[in-house]
Amino acid sequence: MADGDIEMETRLEDEVAFEPPEEFVAQANVSDPSIYDEFEANWPECWERAADLLDWDEEYEQVLDDSNPPFYKWFTEGKLNASYNCLDRHVENGDKNRAAIKWEGELGETRTYTYQDLSREVNEFAAALRAQGVEEDDVVTLYMPMIPELPIAMLACARIGAPHSVVFAGFSAEALATRMNSADSEYLVTCDGYYRRGDSLDHLGKANEGLDGVGHDVESVVVVDRLGGDDFDRDLRDNQHDWDDLLTEHDGQRVEPVERDAEDMLFLMYTSGTTGQPKGVKHTTGGYLSYAAWTSHAVLDIEPEDTYWCSADIGWITGHSYIVYGPLALGTTTVMYEGTPDYPERDRLWEIVEKYSVDIFYTAPTAIRAFMKWGKKFPESRDLSSLRLLGTVGEPINPRAWQWYYEHVGNEECPIVDTWWQTETGGMMITTLPGISTMKPGAAGPPLPGIDAQIVDTTGDEVEAGRAGYLTVNKPWPGMLRTLYNNDERYISEYWEAYSDTDSDDPDDWVYFPEDGAKIDEDGYITILGRVDDVINVSGHRLGTMEIESAIVGVEGVAEAAVVGGTHDIKGEAVYAYVITEDGYEGDDDLHERIIEGVNDAIGPIARPEEVVFTPELPKTRSGKIMRRLLEDVANGDELGNTSTLRNPEIVEEIESKVNAQSD
Numbered sequence: 001m002a003d004g005d006i007e008m009e010t011r012l013e014d015e016v017a018f019e020p021p022e023e024f025v026a027q028a029n030v031s032d033p034s035i036y037d038e039f040e041a042n043w044p045e046c047w048e049r050a051a052d053l054l055d056w057d058e059e060y061e062q063v064l065d066d067s068n069p070p071f072y073k074w075f076t077e078g079k080l081n082a083s084y085n086c087l088d089r090h091v092e093n094g095d096k097n098r099a100a101i102k103w104e105g106e107l108g109e110t111r112t113y114t115y116q117d118l119s120r121e122v123n124e125f126a127a128a129l130r131a132q133g134v135e136e137d138d139v140v141t142l143y144m145p146m147i148p149e150l151p152i153a154m155l156a157c158a159r160i161g162a163p164h165s166v167v168f169a170g171f172s173a174e175a176l177a178t179r180m181n182s183a184d185s186e187y188l189v190t191c192d193g194y195y196r197r198g199d200s201l202d203h204l205g206k207a208n209e210g211l212d213g214v215g216h217d218v219e220s221v222v223v224v225d226r227l228g229g230d231d232f233d234r235d236l237r238d239n240q241h242d243w244d245d246l247l248t249e250h251d252g253q254r255v256e257p258v259e260r261d262a263e264d265m266l267f268l269m270y271t272s273g274t275t276g277q278p279k280g281v282k283h284t285t286g287g288y289l290s291y292a293a294w295t296s297h298a299v300l301d302i303e304p305e306d307t308y309w310c311s312a313d314i315g316w317i318t319g320h321s322y323i324v325y326g327p328l329a330l331g332t333t334t335v336m337y338e339g340t341p342d343y344p345e346r347d348r349l350w351e352i353v354e355k356y357s358v359d360i361f362y363t364a365p366t367a368i369r370a371f372m373k374w375g376k377k378f379p380e381s382r383d384l385s386s387l388r389l390l391g392t393v394g395e396p397i398n399p400r401a402w403q404w405y406y407e408h409v410g411n412e413e414c415p416i417v418d419t420w421w422q423t424e425t426g427g428m429m430i431t432t433l434p435g436i437s438t439m440k441p442g443a444a445g446p447p448l449p450g451i452d453a454q455i456v457d458t459t460g461d462e463v464e465a466g467r468a469g470y471l472t473v474n475k476p477w478p479g480m481l482r483t484l485y486n487n488d489e490r491y492i493s494e495y496w497e498a499y500s501d502t503d504s505d506d507p508d509d510w511v512y513f514p515e516d517g518a519k520i521d522e523d524g525y526i527t528i529l530g531r532v533d534d535v536i537n538v539s540g541h542r543l544g545t546m547e548i549e550s551a552i553v554g555v556e557g558v559a560e561a562a563v564v565g566g567t568h569d570i571k572g573e574a575v576y577a578y579v580i581t582e583d584g585y586e587g588d589d590d591l592h593e594r595i596i597e598g599v600n601d602a603i604g605p606i607a608r609p610e611e612v613v614f615t616p617e618l619p620k621t622r623s624g625k626i627m628r629r630l631l632e633d634v635a636n637g638d639e640l641g642n643t644s645t646l647r648n649p650e651i652v653e654e655i656e657s658k659v660n661a662q663s664d
Contacts, residue, residue, distance in 0.1 A: 018406070018439045020415040024388060028435025030298045035433070039449035046450050047074070047478050050294035051286070054329065055089050056080045057259045060286070064476065066507040070496050071483065072476040073263050074287035081257035082266055082289050083126075083159035086328035087119040088257065095304065099333040102307070103148045104352055106195035106339035111148055115331070118152070121247065126156040126255040128246035132187065132220040136161035136258055139185040139268060143176055143207055145169040145194040146338045149224045149243060150314050151324045153189045158266060158285075161258035162187075165268040165280075168315030169194065170621070170647070173206045175278075177213030179270050182280055183485065186217065189243075191224035192234050197343045202232040222246060262286025268485055269317055271423040279494070280485030281423050288426045289325055291479030295427040296326030299417050299448070300360055301389050301434055309335035310362040310393075311349065317423040318393050321479075322362060326427070341367055346374045350382035361409070362391035366560075366624045368401045373559030375583040376408045384409060389434055391417045396528045398550035402441035420444040420528050422514055424495065426479030429453065430526050442550065443525040451477055455520040460499045460511070465522040468529060468544070472499055473512040480512075517544055534628075536565035536573050543575075543607050545628075551602035552577055552609075555594050557585035562618050562626045566610065566635030574610035575599075576635040578618060578655065587614025611635070613658050617651045619643070634659055 025031050039046040044064040051060065060078030090098070096116035103111045113121070134140060140157050142164050144150040150166070157164040165183050167176050180188070190207040193200050204223060211218055221240040236242065260266075266285045270278040296302045300322070308327055312318035314336075327334040335356055341349050353361060371379065390410050392402075397418055406416055415434035421427055430453055432438070432445035439445075447453035452475040455463050463469040484491040492502060499511035517529040529544035536543050545563045552561040560580040568574035579595065581587050592612050599607050619627045633640050634656045643649040 016441070018441075020434055020437070020439070021413055024415055025435050028433075029301050029303070030433050031435035033436050035436075036446075036449045043450055043475070047290070047294075050290035050478055051075055051078075053293040053297060054080060054085050054286075054290055060262060066476065067505075069505070069507040069510040070476075070492065070500070070512070071488075072480065072507075074284075074476075074478045075262040075290070078262040078286050079259045080262065080286060080289075081159065081161075081260055082285055082325065082329075083122060083155045084257040085289060086155060086158075086325065087115060087122060090115045090304075090331040091119055093331075095331055098304065098331065099307075100328060101148055101151065101334055101336055102356055103336045104338065104355075105147075106343065107198065113148060118155075120252075121152050122155045122159060123254045124247045124250045124252070125152055125243075126159040127250040127253040128222070129156055129162065129187070130160060130255065131246075131250065132222070132241070134160065134162050134187055134220075137265075138162045138187060139165050139183045140187040140189065141165045141167060141176070141180050141183065141185040143167045143169065143171075143188060143190040143203075143210070144224065145191065145203070145226075146313060146336055147191065147194065147224065147226055148336065149189075149191070151328075151336075153222075154267070154314075154320075154324055155328075159255055159257050161260050161264070163265040163267050165270065166315055166320070167270070168313060169203060170315070173209035174213060176207065176210030178278060179280075180210070180214045180218075181216070182270070182278065183268055184216065186219045188218060188220075189222045189224075191226045191243075192229070193227045193232060194338065195227075197340060200227050200232070204234065205232065208237070260285045263482070265482075267320065269320065269423055271317075279490065280487075281481045282483050282485050283426055283479075284482050287478035287480070289329060291427045291477065292321040292326035293329040295448070295479075296322060296330055298433060299419065299428050299431055300326075300362065300391060302327060302330050302332050302360065304331040306359040307333045307335065307356050307386075308360045308362075309337075309353070309356070309358045310391075311337065311341075311367065312362075312364070312393065317426070321427050322393075341370065342374070345378075347378040347381055350379050350384060353384055353387065354382040357386040359386055360389045360391070361387055362393060364394040364624060365392050365397035365401055366395065366620075366626075368392065368397065368405050369553070369560040369580075371409075372401060372404050373580055373582050376404075379408050384411065387411075387414050389417070390414045391419060393419050393421075396420075396444070396530060396546045396550075397442065398546075398553045399441035400550075400554045406441075415439060418442075418444045420516075420526070424481045424514070425477070426481065429473070429477070430528070438523075440521075440525050443521065443527045446524045446526065451475075453526065455518050455526065456499065463520065465520055468517060468519040470532060471514055471516045471518040471526070471528070473514070474508075476507070476512075536563070536575055538565075538571050538573055538575065538606055543603070547603060548575060548577070548599060548607050548609075551599045551607070552579060552595055554602065555591070555598040557582050557591050558595065559583075560618065562628060562631055563609075564628050564632045564635055566632065568610065575607055576631070577609040577612045578631055579612055579614050580616065580618065581614060611659065611662065613655060613662070615651065615655050615658065617648055619646050619652050619655070620648060621646060631655070 060075035
């Protein structure tokens with residue numbers, strides 16, 4: 001490990017704690033604290049609880065086969081179908097008229113699919129895929145925005161035993177080609193375009209450019225007509241077919257769900273890697289689906305009668321687990337939204353919560369910080385009284401944003417689950433159980449029952465309470481990735497080598513390392529400090545960027561902050577802070593000084609920012625992640641890297657100009 005002899009330091013202050021409301025606890029799916037002891041005492045058989053949430057064609061013989069670590073197998077010899085578990089069984093159980101998906105378009109269009117509606121269209125598209133030549137185990141690439149046809153295509157693939165590989169619609173043509181080449185995918189489902197801020201975007205043109213970069217024959221492409229055919233040239237190529245035409249051809253057809261082994265691949269999800277080449281994370285049918293269902297039940301407290309909304313994009317793992325597979329396996333109503341949080345107005349999300357009487361809302365800290373910046377008047381202008389649970393996902397949330405969310409969205413009546421997990425874990429790993437646990441703003445919480453997570457130093461020894469170290473997971477879990485597609489060696493080197501005895505056949509000698517730094521307190525609550533490379537080495541002290549950002553956002557008037565390290569002649573690295581102000585505040589000398597004081601008070605002079613740059617926006621990818629690499633380029637005066645993946649590329653030069661002006 002780089003810099004392995006220097007431990008990560010943290011000076012995050014302990015925060016006030018909140019108890020879940022008695023009314024929530026009384027109705028919670030999981031409210032008995034003994035579940036932690038029960039899972040520990042009965043591990044791994046405890047995971048039968050997750051498997052019991054599904055219907056199996058053939059019962060599994062063994063919960064866990066750990067004879068060949070780290071290639072673990074879950075629910076061996078079990079047979080099931082994910083599409084059946086998300087659709088057919090609910091129809092058969094009398095819930096055919098319950099809404100499965102409520103979709104809200106960017107322009108205000110709406111579509112509601114009952115479980116029977118969804119089942120019918122999934123069957124028709126499954127028949128269409130078969131007619132196009134898709135067979136069991138063929139990888140089908142889905143390059144689509146947040147439209148209902150995306151989950152329909154996913155479930156149709158699952159129905160016929162064809163793994164899907166969803167590529168985020170905001171990714172480039174080159175990214176599409178790279179993923180199709182890696183997956184040897186000969187089938188693509190895409191659309192003509194979609195809307196952003198009222199403007200139509202030409203998606204088919206980008207998809208066709210990507211197809212030109214695929215190094216093998218593509219047998220069939222299916223194109224959804226999202227825009228009505230009027231916005232762009234929609235002449236389809238010889239191997240391209242209109243979605244609606246295919247459904248008409250297969251109207252009313254039913255496809256029997258293919259019986260899949262628990263360890264058969266359900267989907268591939270490509271995620272970034274340290275080598276620059278995307279990694280094809282392989283998730284399987286039995287373990288992944290049971291884990292997505294169990295965490296949806298236990299952490300998100302989902303009941304079939306709920307209207308549940310995860311505001312993520314299905315192009316990411318959060319959308320797979322907590323828009324599609326987890327909620328639909330439980331038979332609830334899941335909300336999908338095509339657009340952005342601030343179009344046409346900044347109360348757009350709250351309008352949807354009010355419109356559909358949403359019970360559970362799961363979103364990203366990035367969005368919450370934007371809500372803070374816009375002001376409390378927007379959530380307060382809508383009736384949010386239907387909400388009973390809030391959640392955060394995707395990155396650590398600082399205590400001030402947590403409390404703003406708790407107060408202005410949840411009206412201090414909704415528990416908040418701050419969830420840590422990854423594409424590779426398949427589902428939540430570290431978070432509070434809302435019907436049991438005290439909430440500590442800024443701390444994700446304890447490991448979930450059955451999850452053996454520890455914070456260790458560079459030698460692998462557990463750190464004392466109050467100290468920081470490296471997050472590890474010491475036992476397998478059902479939702480875990482099985483390997484990287486066609487690359488077992490990289491699977492071991494990226495996730496297992498750091499703390500494992502890779503020559504051992506003993507599963508106790510294998511430790512999963514997600515490459516995150518973390519702190520643990522005396523109650524076993526874990527605060528995620530960010531990626532181990534998201535640290536700044538100031539005069540030999542490794543400081544997590546998250547803790548500095550948290551201190552800055554804790555200053556009144558600050559909505560969002562991004563911190564990076566810049567080279568410094570004396571310190572080695574210095575702290576550079578890029579700050580967005582809240583509505584009604586100016587980035588003036590007074591706020592600048594209060595930020596410096598805030599960092600000094602919360603962390604100490606060692607973390608004092610060398611520069612504070614006020615900016616109306618931060619450079620973000622189309623998925624909403626801050627592109628810190630470009631901010632590092634600005635801080636170091638380097639030539640700017642590629643900005644083509646940004647949704648706001650112009651902001652980088654604006655920030656650079658401000659930095660240069662401050663230096664003059």
